[in-house]
Amino acid sequence: MNQKEDMALKQRLVQQALAEGFVSCRICRPWDVPEVPARLEAFLEAGYHGQMGWLQERSHWRGDPHALWPEARSVIMLAESYAPEHDPRAILRRRDRGAISVYAQNRDYHDLVKKRLKRLARWLIAESADEGPQVKVFVDTAPVPEKPLGQAAGLGWQGKHTNLLSRDWGNWAFIGSIFTTLDLPADAPEMDHCGSCRACLDACPTDAFPAPWKLDATRCISYLTIEHKGPVDEELRARMGNRIYGCDDCLAACPWNKFAVAASDMRYAAREDLLAPKLAELAMLDDAAFRALFSGSPIKRIGRDRLVRNVLYAIGNSGDATLTAVAQRLTGDPDAAVADAARWAVARLRG
DSSP states (O other): OOHHHHHHHHHHHHHHHHHHTOSEEEEEOTTSOTTHHHHHHHHHHTTTTTTOHHHHHTHHHHTOHHHHOTTOOEEEEEEEEOBOSSOTTGGGGOTTBOEEOGGGSSSOHHHHHHHHHHHHHHHHHHHOSSSSOOEEEEOSSSSOOHHHHHHHTTSOEEOTTSSEEBTTTBTOEEEEEEEESSOOOOOOOOOOOOTTOOHHHHHOTTOOOSBTTBOOGGGOHHHHHHTOOSOOOHHHHGGGTTEEEOOOHHHHTOGGGGGOOBOSOGGGSOOHHHHSOBHHHHHTOOHHHHHHHTTTSGGGGGHHHHHHHHHHHHHHHHOOGGGHHHHHTTTTOSSHHHHHHHHHHHHHHHO
8 A cells, every 4th residue: 555545544544543432543653662571571670560470471472562563563452441430449438348350340341442453354354455454452451561551552641640631531541452463654753741649659559660660560559459469468357448459549549530422332331239249148158159140240250269368358458347257157268368368357356
C-alpha cells in the first residue's frame, strides 16, 4: 500500500474499533519503548514482583516487544472502558461485606476483550490491500508491556500509580493490543499530565508506592489478594480492610476520572451478588459452591482457598464480634493459610 492508502486504512480501523466498543485506538511501533528493559530490570532487582516469577522468566520478551514477534511492524493499542456507575470506595464502610475490585464484579474481561480484538483483527485482514498480512492479539496474559506501549501510541500515559490513564477516559479501562505485519502510520506518544497531583499515592492503604511511578507489588492489595500464595504478612493484613479481591483505591482517587467514559458492554456492570457480598456467606463456601458462584468471573482463577483466606482477613478487620463464630469454624481448615487466617481473625475479634 502507498502512504495515502495506509492512512485511509488507519482511519477506517479507528472507526471500526470505536464501533466495536473500544473508547480509543492508537498505533505505535514494537520498538517504540526503549526505556522498558531498564525499568523492568530495576523492578525485578528490587524484588517488587514478589511471587510473580513469570515476570522474570519472560523478561526478555516483556522488555522488548520487538523480540516477541520480530516480523511485526505495527502495534495497534486499544482501550475498553469498564467505568463503574457506583462509587467503588463506598463498600469500604460496610465492614461486614466484601469489597471486590470493579473489574471483577461480573464477566471475565479477558474473554470479552479478546473476542473484540479478534473481530477487529479479522476485519483488518479483510480490509488490507496487502497480501497475507499477519496479526496476533494480546490482552494481559502475554509478556507484552501494554502500558508503556499504550503511552508510546498516544493512548494515554502511565500515571504515578503506574496505570494507564487518559484525559479523555480516565483510568477505568482494559488495554488490548493487536500486533501486525502491516506498516501502519504511527501516532505521537502521550505526555504526562499528572503534574503535582499525588492523590493516587496518598490513597494507597498499604503504602505500596515507594516513589511516584514506582510500585512495590509485594505491598499492593491487588497482588496480595490475587497473586500471593500462603499467609499475608501480619503488618499488611490490618491494612487490607474488607478488600477481598483486588483494590481500586488508587484508580478511584484519580481526578481525571471526571472524564471517564461509561462502559459500553453491560457485562461489565456489577452483578448484584458481587456488589456487596456478605463475608459470613463467602467464608462458608466449599470448592463446589465457590466454582458455581464465580463461574465466568476472573475471581474463579484464584480458587476457593485464597478467596476464603482473604475473606477471613476482612472478618478480622470488621470489628464485628458476631462473625467470630464464622471464623472459629475455619481454624481447622485443611488449607494452612485459611486456618492461619481464621485464627488471626478470631484473635482480632476477641481483642
